[in-house]
Amino acid sequence: MYSFEPYTGRPIRLDLLVHKGETSMDAPTPATALTSVELEQLDAYWRAANYLSVGQIYLFDNPLLKQPLDRAHIKPRLLGHWGTTPGLNFIYAHMNRAIRAHDLDMIFITGPGHGGPAVVANTYLEGSYSELYPNITRDEAGLRQLFRQFSFPGGIPSHAAPETPGSINEGGELGYSLLHAYGAVFDNPDLIACCVIGDGEAETGALATSWHSNKFLDPRGDGAVLPVLHLNGYKIANPAFLARIPRHELESLLTGYGYRPIFVEGDEPSDMHQKMAAAVDQALAEIRGIQRRARDGGETTRPTWPMIVLDSPKGWTGPKEVDGKKTEDYWRSHQVPFGDLDNPAHVRLLDDWMRSYRPEELFDAGGALKPELAALAPTGERRMGANPHANGGKLLRDLRLPDFRDYRVELDAPGSVVSETTRTLGAYLRDVVRDNPDNFRLFGPDETHSNRLSAVFEVTDRTWVAERYPYDDHLAADGRVMEILSEHACEGWLEGYLLSGRHGLFSCYEAFIHIIGSMFNQHAKWLKVCNEIPWRVPVASLNILLTSHVWRQDHNGFSHQDPGFIDHVVNKKADVIRVYLPPDANTLLVVADKCLRSRNLVNVIVAGKQPEQQWLDMDAAVTHAGVGVGIWDWACNDQGGEPDIVLAAAGDVPTMEMLAAIDLLRTLVPDLKIRFINVVDLMTLQPAEEHPHGLPDEEFDLLFTTDKPILFGYHGYPWLIHRLTYRRTNHDNLHVRGYKEEGTTTTPFDMVVLNELDRFHLVIDVARRVPKLQAQAAHLQQQMLDKLGAHTQYIHAHGEDMPEIRDWKWAR
């Protein structure tokens, strides 16, 4: 019924490294032959990791199999994933050997989904696990605990996660491993990231483009990535297509991506160990050669980096068949290869399987790994579970930040100066780049210039290691601005860069940041969990600047108009998210400084790039952004009394329209008492018990009153403001105007008209809501409708806004 073939060491063959596939590659350099002792030990180490992996999935007790396996020793609920695990264990063991042999500074990125058992097993074997989790001791009791906690309530998940030592990549949502690997090695010239890519993961879009990261890797100043494409052939219930194309086609693909693939193929363990050892040594020799030629020899062309393709069976060394069905080397070994342990035959199968690793040769009676095997692991911070690059906060240095006040826009009065808000930030970022040449980068999809941050090109270039022409504009291998038309790559590189202890900022068109909505989710979840893990040292925040925003897509139109990312962000834990809507340049400077100093957050900043009126001088901006919300006295006329209405705005365009409406109202109905509030920090609107930045109710009530009508102009979808404030005393009197999914290619002012957020609609709203304007409301409304009619007529004739609207300035 069962055809499990026990695992046996095989005689060592030295005729290795014959390319089995149809590859046309040059023969590799002579193989490294492992001695028979080396091979035996390496294989034993791998068996130990496999044993611990199976134990995690299945065992509740009897971790050393000192007794015959019994149903009671097995977990009641079997959860976890075996399929990818033996391959990961194999690679990890070989990287350990290479680290020791070549004194490497290496981290391990576990791309395949659900590789948790492998990484946990290996960090346990090397000792880093027990250092971080002292309750998981390196003895029989610790083994029992190690097995029990896996996929168990209060325990650990089945994939590489923040809880996993040495990990900077979550193995849940797939596709980002190679981006994280590249992100980690930028500006880390001595670091190598061994990045295992599952052949399932390799089907994702993000992974498919991330191979091209090699066009952005400077062999002088950056480290190296050693990709290991793990071709085990199957996903959950399907083959992986890269395993089902001719080998020459796969080789062509990887060559086309700019790599030199080394194929390691087979299933016979000792043969595979020799091939893998040789392949790893060869790849490392090539990496060192590339780095030497670039660093000493001045070689400047893009190198062809090596990579490894490991073609080994899914569920390798597991049961070949279960209940007569093919299991090893098939998708049936993806998760738990067999359940129903109430079936005694299944218990025997498990017992046979686990004993095939010969645990008695691996662990002493007390449960400790035998010393000759323990000696195979690297030591101290060379252990991949203890490498500080994978716990980046340990290496984090504060940025050297210039005084943001030095970049201020000088104002005589609110509205007296018109400038491009993000351009001011560009000058500040230029000096941040200049002063932090090795630990700060800017990321964006080809939009740094479009987003008005071009001052940075006074001191740096765009990163570019592909071919260059003499007339190219600011391209250099060591440029600090990473531009690629892939939001996934920008986000993934930045995440890797941050998680390995550096700083950065991602600037993006607002609408298209949704492309990485899911990556944001995963990073925010990662940070939330890190906050609960004492040994994870805080890292620099993920700073996202959204400009080219919904209101100013003059020549792009409806597809480019989407302010919903903020809604997406605020679903995540309040501890880890911040949203800022600075209305002008000086406020943006204060916010940027705050974000660049912060830790373990995702900061989303929405700011305009088009010429716009500037409102606050630097002192006012510091105060305003410090609190995050405040009354702008100069725009109010309710001083010393109660307002008739509270007008509020968040976002640059709503702020301008609201002020223009106030300007109209103060002319048309001068006795109307108006209070104007601007909101920079959106999270101040939430109750204090919901968000650390939330205003206490009494302060909120002082600002927004408990009974006056409130009209709120908001940058995004209006219901978010309701969602944030529905518990506030005066919520019933709150009316919000915002983007309501109406837009097209039109003029800037027409965009606000289409969404009824313009000054004229706002005046109508006020007239309707303030009791004392009741008598005048109809007349005011007609005046405003006339103006709207004139606007529409004008733009259709001239294609641009009426000068009186376009050039309106606050001048009170």
Next chain:
Amino acid sequence: MYSFEPYTGRPIRLDLLVHKGETSMDAPTPATALTSVELEQLDAYWRAANYLSVGQIYLFDNPLLKQPLDRAHIKPRLLGHWGTTPGLNFIYAHMNRAIRAHDLDMIFITGPGHGGPAVVANTYLEGSYSELYPNITRDEAGLRQLFRQFSFPGGIPSHAAPETPGSINEGGELGYSLLHAYGAVFDNPDLIACCVIGDGEAETGALATSWHSNKFLDPRGDGAVLPVLHLNGYKIANPAFLARIPRHELESLLTGYGYRPIFVEGDEPSDMHQKMAAAVDQALAEIRGIQRRARDGGETTRPTWPMIVLDSPKGWTGPKEVDGKKTEDYWRSHQVPFGDLDNPAHVRLLDDWMRSYRPEELFDAGGALKPELAALAPTGERRMGANPHANGGKLLRDLRLPDFRDYRVELDAPGSVVSETTRTLGAYLRDVVRDNPDNFRLFGPDETHSNRLSAVFEVTDRTWVAERYPYDDHLAADGRVMEILSEHACEGWLEGYLLSGRHGLFSCYEAFIHIIGSMFNQHAKWLKVCNEIPWRVPVASLNILLTSHVWRQDHNGFSHQDPGFIDHVVNKKADVIRVYLPPDANTLLVVADKCLRSRNLVNVIVAGKQPEQQWLDMDAAVTHAGVGVGIWDWACNDQGGEPDIVLAAAGDVPTMEMLAAIDLLRTLVPDLKIRFINVVDLMTLQPAEEHPHGLPDEEFDLLFTTDKPILFGYHGYPWLIHRLTYRRTNHDNLHVRGYKEEGTTTTPFDMVVLNELDRFHLVIDVARRVPKLQAQAAHLQQQMLDKLGAHTQYIHAHGEDMPEIRDWKWAR
């Protein structure tokens, strides 16, 4: 100062099709030589399209340049994109030739960003534009109007959009062209989709993996895609990296993707025309050969499809330099190549540029295209702007739907049967697949089986055209289930399939649907605009089934727990979005039937896949899902009176917990009057004026009362319920429990405990909120806390839920 070199026809050379690059490809088959007349006419047609493109970007008047160009003839605000346009015009003209020469059924997919001027120009030239927009006549007045409307208020955007005849791909957010192209040709054996891919777009993740769609294309039953990679070298401000790798590397990449690339490289127009004509004919011959061998010859291996790489200058035929700066063949020609038309030299430059196309040779005095050129376009539905496949509603056939009642779960009483809800749907979908063999497909990232829809494999297979092994499980070239580990590919293929007039359903893990959040945005925006365009015939809805949802990620944990896609969806226009949370199998059947019959919507269905109690028999389910919200009488004890509290639930797990809480309450406090409401159609909660499914206020108030406490158990983030109901009378009494971003690898019941949505917390909530329970509240709370304590203790000891909780059944 200006070095614009006027465009001139060059002598025809017949020594064509020499591969300039470093390609190692076989020499192509003998070139098609255009005769000198053919070449001259083709070139004239191209010039006409280029002329119309420049005119759209710049001209306000004087469309035929009958007068010397003057500032007043030029638009005040210059918007639009030139760079990609001449290349698109070139390809379109050549496809027209091929359609006529070979009587092709072809659609044109415009991948490059902002290719609007080209597609508009070409559909105008072929006449399809004026048929759909009769005000844009084919004369001087129409030309003036055509130019004016472009990027003008009330006009059209700068990229291919729903407004563009012949388009099924929005040129705003990039990356989906090739997926849409493949989606359109599935089950359309005679159709060819010519898909132009920008080299900027090619950097995106979605595009990078979409090349692999050829592993899913059946040469017998599907049509063909002819990808044209347009290598014009630059994005907004940067080179494109595919243009900056050695040509042999690019060839290797495309070969590795499984294509045979044909390179067309150069900038000399007549030379390029000959090369392109030959390349197109060659590619078409290869396509026909592949199809013939598969269809007549029984060839079953995956073919190597041809593709074209067009390497031509960005801004081809535009000004070579502007103000001394390189412009043609550089990123400076990306948008408007030069502005500042107050500078008379710029006006002259524009005049020279436009006259270089020799408009007087192209249009007659009245502004009509000369007849010998007009004759070059295909006619009728062969015109790519009039091909019905690109206005899929025209071809849409209703699905043959079996009676969903036949698949019902039979119930004696609520809770009397436990089954897997999505498995019931699987049986229904099986018969939908069986009865609609050529216009219905299922899509999903390798999860059809995991999501319990496996019954479909009784009648079909997974689509697979890559290598197959004898032991493979349900793989076939003509399978109706498309599985690839790329949510982007699933979504993009389905969009293409729907927009070309077919039907489908995408099933996905709930958390990872965020990966295509941005694609959903764009599709929803597309539908919203289509609803405003009379000639766009409605297409089948995009149906998304979210299962493996947040509450049942037992072995996956926190990274797999995210119910926020619903929040994202409801930001879009109410006209185009629907969200359903069927609590059991019979309700799911009703909902699925409704969704599959609907048009121009995005339907999101969230349903469980784990064994769960079934509540409604089919009659009850039909009534309940028909209204979308309703009182479940059998769970209430407020009959004939007023309730003390309204308990409500949306989603399968909250429904179960709420019913379990009711069960507890009716034992503990039998005189408490409880009303239970279940919500299937989330949009019923919104006011009727906000959503067409919204309940009128009086009906809502009848259900939820105007003054009793409401406790609402919701599947997702609780604030969404507040957002939907904040205008309802009784909103102040509403308390919502839902997912609050607390989760890990744990038991199913512990997941609801962590988020305080479990029966015990719900009882505590009720006790706190109902005045008449005040005296008992502390005691009830203590009882519940004791139960929670026992639960926690139990799961940490046993790893699974207590039997009394796990096996609880409704039995009243």
